[in-house]
Amino acid sequence: MRTLDDLAFDNTYARLPDAYFSRVAPQPHGRPTLLHVNPAACALLDLDPAEAARDDFALRFSGHAPLPGAEPIATVYAGHQFGVYVPQLGDGRALLLGEVVNARGERWEMQLKGAGLTPYSRMGDGRAVLRSTIREYLCSEAMHGLGIPTTRALCLVGTDGPVYRETVETAAVLTRLAPSHVRFGHFEFFSYTGRPEHAARLADHVIAQHFPALAGLPEAERRAAWYAEVVRRTARLIAQWQAVGFAHGVMNTDNMSILGLTLDYGPFGFLDAYRPGFICNHSDDAGRYAFDQQPRVGWWNLAALANALAPIIADHDALRAALDDYAPAYLAHRQALLAAKLGLAETRDGDEELVEDWLALLARFGLDYTNGFRALCELALDAERHALRDHVPDREAFDAWAARYTARLRAEGSVDAERQARMRRTNPKYVLRNYLAQTAIERAQAGDLGEVDRLLRVLQAPFDEHPDGAAYAAEPPDWGRHIAVSCSS
Incomplete structure (x- = not known):
């Protein structure tokens, strides 16, 4: 295990030309206090969690003291925000400290989020507030627990420095990790400013670092194959979001990861009652990023990326063909995930209709999405009635669907115990509902971090039965059904 002093940095992004970033030192703000450290993320860096007991741990992960080997930079990018192109964005409140390479050869970029102003802060202050930092800290780990690609959270540091939002709030700094934080918007920035050579160099850098299987291909073929892989990863990611009932809330192109990770947790939300048109972002008046619009927006964002890459990928037919593959790839992933949630071990005609009719029942009666699927795990083929029946106002409608469902299971020789165990590994019992996050935030603001710790432990194992996890x-x-989150959250 490593100490803070011997983390192995290899900062390849900082060795790109200055056009890609600005060198910015963190700006200390108030007195830092370590609020929480995540041992699971420490393991990614081979970092001994016991290092959190050091007096300088909070100092180093709040920007008050440097980490040996770190080279803080803020990267520049652009993006389409709610469909409107913004020519320059960039890391306005995040600093890339560098890239830590672990003993397995994995590369993890380390970012401080909330460490002060950068040239890309626009009218912001470069700070993060405790409430939004806790939300990202918890949700990134919750998504990992669900098996969904995501940035990770290393630690949470609070400071007593004030932050001015609608009211005066407490500041915090999140240290987050990812193999890369490069976004679609990085390529848009160089394309729209007429610098395709910079977009090309960044593409080749990303491919070399994160898509090594493509490295031996000729340049044109390599870049086209890379874009096709980005399409596939994005399709898979959004299918996973839909399967667990996760709404991102701000699917701007500058929030889309080139690696297919869930990136930037602002106004997100997990479904409670199943409403396909669920809007989790109070700022999204038109519902552009509603839950049921996410697959369409994924395609739109990939089309924007293709447009940005067109100057450096001569085979435009290959770009179009890759983009055309998005919809079937998404639908195939979604159908496979939902079939697994119903415990179907084989693919048969009529499965898609069976799945959609179940979702229609959930939507018609506003049944809880997560609990509804979890309850199906307990269905026994020979039972006369299922407990979920009593939660459906139209019991005849449920009975009709359940008869079709059990007949379908019998047709493939499904065995109750095997199927139920498999379904419990697919349908989580716990997701980060907004009211759970809000409760943890309020207790943390009162000085009690115990709820953050307890909730994190449950979310890191969301398929398991936790003895004290019923709540x-x-x-x-x-009160928890009407929590409003916005882009400032």
Whole structure:
């Protein structure tokens, strides 16, 4: 295990030309206090979690003291925000400290989020508030627990420096990790400013670092194959979001990862009652990023990326063909995930209709998405009735669907115990509902970080039965059904 002093940095992004970033030192703000450290993320860096007991741990992960080997930079990018192109964005409140290489040869970029102003902060202050930092800290680890590609959270540091939003709030700094934080918007920036040579160099850098299987191909073929892989990863990611009932809330192109990771947790939300048109972002008046619009927006964002890459990929037919593969790839992944959630071991005619009719039942009666699927895990083929039946106002409608479902299971020789165990590994019992996050935030603001720790442990193993976890699987109370989150969250 490594100490803070011997993390192995290899900062390849910082060795790109200055056009890609600005060198910016963190700006200390208030007195830092370590609020939480995540041992699972420490393991990614081979970092001994016991290092968190050091007096300088909070100093180093809040920007008050440097980490040996770090080279802080803020990267520049652009992006389409709610469909409107913004010519320059960039890391406005995040600093890339560098790239830590672990003993397995894996490369993890380390970012401080909330460490102060950068040239790309625009009218912001470069700070993050405790509430939004806790939300990202918890949700990135919750998504990892669900098996969904995501950035990771290393630690959470609070400071007593004020941050001015609608009210004066407490500041915090999140240290997050990812193999790369490069976004679609990085390529848009160089394309729209007429610098295709910079887009080409960045593409080749990303391919060499993160798509090594393509490295031996000729240049034109390599870049086209890379874009096709980005399409596939994005299709798979959004299918996974839809399967667990996750709404991102701000699917701007500058929030889309080139590696197919879930990136930037602002106004996100998991479904409680199943409403396909669920809008989790209070700022999204038109519902552009509603839950049921995410697959369409994924295609739109990939089309924007293709447009940015067109100057450096001469085979435009290959770009179009790759983009045309998005919809069938997404639909295939989605159908496979939903079939698995129903415990179907084989693919048969009528499966898609069976799945869609189940979703229609959930939507018609506003049933809880996560709990509804989890309850199906307990269905026994020879049972006269299922407990979920009592939660459906139209019991005849449920009975009709359940008869079709059990007949389908019998047709493939499904065995209750085997199927139920398989379904419990596919349908989580716990997701980060907004009211759970809000409860943890309020307690943390009062000085009690115990709830953050307890909730994190449950979310890191969301398919397991936790002896004291019943409250975390409950549907939200009335006050928890109307929590508004926005782009400032």
